[in-house]
Amino acid sequence: MATIRPFKIDDLPQLTQLINTHISMLIPTWGLPSELILSRLEKNPDEPVIDPWVIERVTFCAFVGENLVAAAHLLRYGDTEPVNQNHHKHGDIAWLVFDPEFEAEAMALLEACHAQMKRWEVKSLGAWESGLPIPCLTGISDNWPHIGKLFYEAGYRPNPERAEAVFGGNFDKISPAGQLAERFSMREVINGNKIIVEVTRHEKWVARLEAYVDLAENGTKPALKTWAELSEVEVAENWRRRGVGTMLIDYLVFLLKDAGARQVVFSVAKNDEEAGAGAFYRSFGWQPFSRSQDAWEYEGQL
Numbered sequence: 001m002a003t004i005r006p007f008k009i010d011d012l013p014q015l016t017q018l019i020n021t022h023i024s025m026l027i028p029t030w031g032l033p034s035e036l037i038l039s040r041l042e043k044n045p046d047e048p049v050i051d052p053w054v055i056e057r058v059t060f061c062a063f064v065g066e067n068l069v070a071a072a073h074l075l076r077y078g079d080t081e082p083v084n085q086n087h088h089k090h091g092d093i094a095w096l097v098f099d100p101e102f103e104a105e106a107m108a109l110l111e112a113c114h115a116q117m118k119r120w121e122v123k124s125l126g127a128w129e130s131g132l133p134i135p136c137l138t139g140i141s142d143n144w145p146h147i148g149k150l151f152y153e154a155g156y157r158p159n160p161e162r163a164e165a166v167f168g169g170n171f172d173k174i175s176p177a178g179q180l181a182e183r184f185s186m187r188e189v190i191n192g193n194k195i196i197v198e199v200t201r202h203e204k205w206v207a208r209l210e211a212y213v214d215l216a217e218n219g220t221k222p223a224l225k226t227w228a229e230l231s232e233v234e235v236a237e238n239w240r241r242r243g244v245g246t247m248l249i250d251y252l253v254f255l256l257k258d259a260g261a262r263q264v265v266f267s268v269a270k271n272d273e274e275a276g277a278g279a280f281y282r283s284f285g286w287q288p289f290s291r292s293q294d295a296w297e298y299e300g301q302l
């Protein structure tokens with residue numbers, strides 16, 4: 001039987017441990033410092049559009065004896081300008097993590113979350129919309145089967161069209177772009193942590209790529225040092241399957257290595273993956289670390 005109560009500052013070491021156990025199930029070397037976890041309970045700068053619409057937030061912890069076995073973070077959205085209509089009086093269980101050995105206690109925690117949402121009088125309820133403060137992952141990872149099962153059994157359903165994979169890997173299989181690059185103009189803009197590369201030929205747009213050089217974000221996420229994120233790649237339709245995408249990745253990797261990155265990570269929507277992006281990324285030796293189901297909505301009655 002669990003004791004469930006709001007988070008207190010003394011819970012931070014155990015909360016950090018529980019969250020980092022889940023993050024390491026995605027990428028074993030990743031984790032977040034306590035200070036960052038604490039700051040994200042109050043504000044989420046990773047969601048610059050929707051986070052300012054949140055009018056109340058609470059974190060619940062479930063204990064068995066002295067041990068924290070489950071925790072959840074809840075958001076309540078307002079219903080006045082500038083909150084988008086879709087988010088009016090919406091509730092989000094932004095994340096819920098638990099030790100898989102304590103499934104009954106996690107379900108009791110989820111019930112406590114529902115009771116809070118009822119007190120907040122939310123009109124709609126979702127889960128994992130905001131998520132944990134880690135790059136690229138949206139929704140519930142398949143690497144956390146205990147969490148997916150819990151939400152499914154409680155009456156939540158994901159939107160299958162929003163399924164994604166987190167791909168990534170090192171640069172060992174990347175070879176220099178070669179002569180193809182001579183036929184194009186490549187221009188890069190480096191703005192702080194962000195790189196944009198534009199490819200043109202005879203002044204016509206051919207391809208574009210965006211990336212973030214350093215996911216450690218000035219040392220606030222030290223375990224993510226040397227990881228870069230690829231955030232967008234697109235080749236004009238009439239130029240596809242002619243080596244341009246490969247040339248662009250080769251060039252990016254040259255820039256990233258120069259900036260100290262050693263691995264890259266990125267999310268790929270299921271539709272894009274199946275349409276060819278998956279095969280494209282695998283050609284660089286990059287593989288999925290995790291697959292996830294997103295846009296979970298509660299279909300029951302509070």
Ligand SMILES: CC(C)(COP(=O)(O)OP(=O)(O)OC[C@H]1O[C@@H](n2cnc3c(N)ncnc32)[C@H](O)[C@@H]1OP(=O)(O)O)[C@@H](O)C(=O)NCCC(=O)NCCS
Pocket residue numbers: 233234235236239240241242243244245246247267268269272275276277279280281283
């Ligand atoms: C994915 C994309 C960037 C690939 O660019 P590209 O210039 O066509 O890629 P390349 O010609 O360098 O392809 C390299 C290899 O990747 C694989 N590949 C690329 N596109 C593929 C496809 N549609 N189907 C299967 N394999 C594919 C092949 O192995 C290919 O080598 P091959 O042509 O010798 O068989 C391009 O198709 C695109 O812009 N798609 C739409 C946007 C998109 O999905 N972006 C990724 C979002 S995460």
